[in-house]
Amino acid sequence: MKDAVRLPHVVIIGGGFGGLQAAKALAHAPVQVTLLDRRNHHVFTPLLYQVATAGLSPGDIASPIRWILRKQANVAVQLAEVQGIDAGRRVVRLTSGPGDAEVPYDHLIVATGATHAYFGHDEWEHVAPGLKTLEDALRIRRRVLLAFERAERETDPAAQRRLLTFVVVGAGPTGVELAGALAEISRHALQSDFRAIAPETARIILIEAGSSVLSAYPDDLRAFARRALEQLGVSVWTGSPVTSIGPGRLQVGAETIDAGTILWAAGIAASPLGASLGAPIDRAGRVIVNPDLSVPGAPNVYVVGDLATVTGPNGRPLPGVIQVALQQAECAAKNILHVLKNETTATFVYDDLGNMATIGRNSAVCDLGRIRLKGFVAWLAWVFLHVYKLIGFRNRLSVMTQWAFSYVSYQRSVRLITNDSAIDSE
Ligand SMILES: Cc1cc2nc3c(=O)[nH]c(=O)nc-3n(C[C@H](O)[C@H](O)[C@H](O)COP(=O)(O)OP(=O)(O)OC[C@H]3O[C@@H](n4cnc5c(N)ncnc54)[C@H](O)[C@@H]3O)c2cc1C
Structure with missing residues (x-):
């Protein structure tokens, strides 16, 4: 009997805007994807303030990640908290819990986002x-x-x-x-x-x-x-x-x-996983990625979304917004496919579609x-x-x-x- 062909394993950490988009972008690619998130749901953050101010219920703005990706056969979703990344051994370390404590990868996309910073006053x-x-x-x-x-x-x-x-x-x-x-x-x-x-x-x-x-x-x-x-x-x-x-x-x-x-x-305080890559980070803990979003010194690892910092055309870092995360996720997914085909990876170019904020x-x-x-x-x-x-x-x-x-x-x-x-x- 012929051995089943082992497809390259792409691990995505984070089921937010960047991680989810990366998984979708790999839908028809010859890869096996594992998406890890410590929560079972994806949140539509622009409407979080409406939940906080009694306008909407949590279920209106969040959906289970497993459900969102249910039709994508090449993705497996795991509820797991990632504690660190060993880029040398190409494994992702999980916090203790059921299942393997380590997940090996061939290619990794880190999209664990950022949270608020209290400027040294965590209290x-x-x-x-x-x-x-x-x-x-x-x-x-x-x-x-x-x-x-x-x-x-x-x-x-x-x-x-x-x-x-x-x-x-x-x-x-x-x-x-x-x-x-x-x-x-x-x-x-x-x-x-x-x-x-x-x-x-x-x-x-x-x-x-x-x-x-x-x-x-x-x-x-x-x-x-x-x-x-x-x-x-x-x-x-x-x-x-x-x-x-x-x-x-x-x-x-x-x-x-x-x-x-x-x-x-x-x-802004970036997810601590950025620092665990051993790559250069900025003051907010965001990973200073290469122009193709790969991580210096960590082969086959890409960082996208709020956890990455990329300088925009105005010389300032691109903002931590959904459009940046989505476009970077597309770019990282394409670059993985370029690597698999021994092609040159593409530089990330941001197409700014604009911003909006509501007042009352x-x-x-x-x-x-x-x-x-x-x-x-x-x-x-x-x-x-x-x-x-x-x-x-x-x-x-x-x-x-x-x-x-x-x-x-x-x-x-x-x-x-x-x-x-x-x-x-x-
Ligand atoms: C209240 C609020 C309102 C916003 N409004 C807007 C807006 O109107 N327009 C806009 O463009 N942007 C808005 N943003 C910003 C936008 O949400 C972010 O830019 C975007 O979510 C970044 O996507 P991401 O994939 O990098 O991270 P996220 O979407 O934050 O996703 C990170 C994911 O990683 C998971 N994760 C984190 N750490 C771990 C770990 N150790 N192990 C496993 N999983 C982990 C999290 O559970 C989460 O699912 C808002 C943000 C907030 C907080």
Whole structure:
């Protein structure tokens, strides 16, 4: 009997935007793919803030990775946390658990992304959670809703004021979206539900160390975004680096803000797996990859997405956005196929399709190169693009229905405080 031909084994670490796209790009290639992720689901991160602010449920914006790739016969998905990469022996080391502790590869794509950085103050994280995962979003939703509940019971006006003060640190797209949504909840969704407090008097403060909100956008869109936030009732503090954070308070230079809820949307810290490759990394821990996205000194290893750093045409690193991750994943997958055919690998060239960020319930900014949109038209473009990009018909239908309901009723349908211990522990 003839031996079965052993196909080259491509291991992909991460089932986020980069990892998933790499797997799809290898669909018809003569390779066997194993995709490893420590979570069983892929999250559509642009809508995480909607889960955090009670607009959508977790299931609306996430899908099981195994289900997404179910029709792709050459991919096996494994739920596993990767602890390190031994590029010399060409193995990926898993944390303990069922199954082999090591997965050998012929070619490796690392797409484990990045999270927020607390600029050397990791102790701030407990007080000021960031938004990266579904768990983070649910934690934030709990804190926000609990703050209003506690304020309703509170009899001391100063403590009540503190509970009704929400601070978001970092005015990039996530910070802007969170602050806008918090303003919308307090001014509209909760307005008539309480008796002892007036939720619409809640203070929402957006704090940014840099000189403007949405620093990656052109001047006119930045100015528009700031005005739109202020019209929603958000106080925008720019040029205001946070110097300390503790339970219930935050220091910005000489100013102390008493705030019951502090949310963090600043800084980038790459996944530690980048450092385990032994390749050069930047200050955020991102791997400085070769022009073809391979890793210096680690043969057959590619890094894509937020974990990689590539200099763009303006001399600055490309931003950590979905388009970069998707295009890099395509490029890395193609380069693996080039190597298999003994062809020269291709240099990664980024095609910038633009950026968009939403501000509250019906305003947004879109920077599409020569076309710039703002206000309601931009918001419509944002809505259609995000519904279109969601994975799965059920999710699209569910999100569209909930958005339509919220739009006409000003309500937020998922105002649930879950987790038994939440009332005392948060
Ligand atoms: C709240 C938020 C909103 C955003 N909004 C936008 C937006 O509107 N537009 C936009 O373009 N970009 C947005 N981004 C950025 C965008 O999400 C990232 O650029 C993109 O996800 C990067 O893709 P990636 O594949 O590199 O990493 P990710 O998508 O983060 O995927 C990383 C994957 O690796 C897995 N993983 C990590 N470590 C391990 C390990 N040790 N072992 C196994 N698995 C591991 C994770 O579970 C995850 O599934 C947003 C990000 C956040 C957090």
